[in-house]
Amino acid sequence: MPHSSTLPVLLKQLKLSTMKALWESYLDKAKEQGWDPATYLTALCEEEVNQRYTRRITRFFKEAKLPPGKTMSSFDFNHIPDFDSGTIEAMSSDSSWVERSENLLFFGPSGTGKTHLAVAICNGLIEQGVRVRYYQATALVQELQRARAELQLEKTFARLDKYRVLILDDIGYVKKSDAETHVLFELIAHRYEAGSMIITANHPFSEWDKIFTDTMMTVAAIDRLVHHASIIEIQAESFRRKEAMGNKTIKRDERESSQPESKK
Known part of the structure; x- marks a missing residue:
């Protein structure tokens, strides 16, 4: 018993x-x-x-190594009034697009909130049990280059496969060299229809020849990324520039208010 x-x-x-x-x-x-x-x-x-x-x-x-503080609730959607926030919220709360290995591409000038929105979406996905990993695009490319030099590239790809979503932030800063271009393309080809990617870029597709070394590779990379993808363009003034200008205005007003009456 x-x-x-x-x-x-x-x-x-x-x-x-x-x-x-x-x-x-x-x-x-x-x-x-x-x-x-x-x-x-x-x-x-x-x-x-x-x-x-x-x-x-x-x-x-x-x-996941996500940059801290970038949540949906902390994003100021009033800064981009014409933007459909519902799309972002839906992709954060519904992981079905990840299950279909679809991609999400953010385009827009520097400082407009692309990274914030990408990270906010991933915060929501993790809450649903989705594994994600954030990378600065240049840092990941350098890691892949080292892996190739050590004949460990396929092993590195396999390690990245455990993440259902990879964020490649600021892809436009990848240097246009044969070594960096090829490992980036191989990653995109490896993830095609096998895992989702969220990519942020300051430059539109028409300027991606600054990233890849030849036209055929540029077209092939874009084709794989957009085949199953949502593309979001953000047109707004830089958050950072707006904040900096606001701080300058506040400091100027403080200086003026502290001056003697005779000097005003």
């Missing part, structure tokens, strides 16, 4: 750490509230599932 003294050992072997920690206190609670065995077991299982979810999401946020 089974004995309850073996239960902690069995739960440990089954890797049910939350249930192992709570089974005694929940047993007391079950007795107090008159739970039947099924209710007691259900309550323990729910705690195990909830704790596993929390640990998994915490791990996903840590490994």
Whole structure:
């Protein structure tokens, strides 16, 4: 006949750490509230599932390396009044586009919030259990170059495959050289219809010949990216420039208000 003294050992072997920690206190609670065995077991299982979810999401946020503070609630959509915020919110709350390995491409001048929106979307995706990874495009390309030099490029691609979404931020800053161009193209080709990418770019497609070394590669890269993609263009004044100008105005007003009346 089974004995309850073996239960902690069995739960440990089954890797049910939350249930192992709570089974005694929940047993007391079950007795107090008159739970039947099924209710007691259900309550323990729910705690195990909830704790596993929390640990998994915490791990996903840590490994994603997302820039901090860039959430949907912290983005000022009033800065781009003609922009459809519903599209961004939908892509953040509904991961079906990731399941279809679709891409998301942000275009617009520097400082208009492309990175903020890309990261905000990924914050929402992680909450749904989607693994993502943020990279500055130049940093990832350099990593891929090192991997190729060490004959580890395919292994690196396989490691990146565990992330359902890759963010390549500021792709336009990748240098136009054979080495960088080829590993970037190989990444795009590898992810095609196999994993989603979110790419931010200051330059439109017509200027991507500044990234890739020849026209055929440029066309092939764009073709793979846009085949299953949503393209979002942001036309607005730079947030950073607007904030800087506002700060200058505040400082000027402070200086003027501190001057003696005779000097005004």
